[in-house]
Amino acid sequence: MTDDTVHMTLDGLSELSRAVLTRHGLGRRHAEAVTRTIVAGERDGCASHGAYRLIVCVNTLKTGKVVRNADPQIHDAMPALVRVDARGGFAQLAFERGLPVLTKKARTRGIAAMGINNCVHFAALWPEIEAITEQGLVAFACTPSHAWVAPAGGMRPVFGTNPIAFGWPRPDGSPFVFDFATSAVARGEIELHRRAAKPIPEGWGVDAGGNPTTDAKAALDGAMLTFGGHKGSALAAMVELLAGPLIGDLTSAESLALDDGAGSSPIGGEFVLAIDPAGFLGGETEQHIARAETLFDAITGQGARLPSQRRYEARARSLKHGICLPRALHDDLQGLLA
Known part of the structure; x- marks a missing residue:
């Protein structure tokens, strides 16, 4: 763990996920099923489909577009x-x-x-x-x-x-x-680049005018490829x-x-x-x-x-040592409990 990361056990992440989801009104059975998927993503080193997706779920719950029970x-x-x-x-x-x-x-x-x-x-x-x-x-x-x-x-x-x-x-x-x-890439990867203020590789997306771009927000506002x-x-x-x-x-x-x-x-x-x-x-x-x-x-x-070999290797490490979340993401998730 560094100043920029927070160490968690997988059980700890499960508890956090369930708490966030139920705090925002998701039914218990759904919260358990969604948590299993989110923890699996983080456990296997798939950051774009791991704990970050809790923010996505909460945003969806806030829109009223998902039936909570x-x-x-x-x-x-x-x-x-x-x-x-x-x-x-x-x-x-x-x-x-x-x-x-x-x-x-x-x-x-x-x-x-x-x-x-x-x-x-x-x-x-x-x-x-x-x-x-x-x-x-x-x-x-x-x-x-x-x-x-x-x-x-x-x-x-x-x-x-x-x-x-x-x-x-x-x-x-x-x-x-x-x-x-x-x-070319999962949308979550572009969103993670946007959150980190990092440029995306060429070939991931175009801006609203159809021009190639390395700006994550421009690609999200334009079109992926x-x-x-x-x-x-x-x-x-x-x-x-x-x-x-x-x-x-x-x-x-x-x-x-x-x-x-x-x-x-x-x-x-x-x-x-x-x-x-x-x-x-x-x-x-x-x-x-x-x-x-x-x-x-x-x-x-x-x-x-x-x-999937890389996922399985990450899984073995996580099961033994737990996972580390970026501190900014951890703080955002804690904020969802406020």
Whole structure:
């Protein structure tokens, strides 16, 4: 710990998170579910999706755009499909309610999909992906957000940051997981640069006139950019379709219009897919899962890093030593309790 940081245990951060959320009127079940996600982000070294998101949650609660005591409802749509109506609440509790149904359907049918409707989403997808891989299932998830991101070749926002996430269970150790925005960077990263008065790298965003900028506020007021040009743009459009019209929910542009300047977190849907390897492989499952390990060994054997490896290393440190928050952020969070 330095003069610029504050050391906390993970339990201490959990207590602070619950206190902040309930202080601002979030129901107990939601506060517990949201806290699990926030602590996971900070624990794994993902500062843009960790304790900072408490400020995002409180701002959303103040707008009145999230239902504080929403009771998610499960709809058994078809043998391999389940829909969960979050009823205007944060997505975490809706996901937790639907996960056992999704898992059972995937084991019964080999593959199953879940649509989460009418939810408020502010967090990373990898905690949800890990919850599915813990069941021995392959996982995929995506969600739109607010229209902050310009398509390749354009200058006006159409897409959200539109993250996609994938998980593969491994017989020993942590799962193979990736989770990334289809924008050049998560919006939270730009916001953290703004808070720290730091310039952003070129290629993250353009100003309101469509000009490249390294000014974080100018990019937030203008438009973010997709990663990889037209490739990221195509993936962002895919997310809009899968977690929007396919499940009867909002696109990023519709979410932003519904927000109407309130400054809430995005409102809309989430698309989740779970696949049981045994559905394809039967008695040969173990053999082919072992072949996947050969692939991972070929990657790490030459010094390359698997996605999430840095998170898992940060997780091990945090579980042993706790975490350090920037003092300015810690002071802001304490201020939310005033």
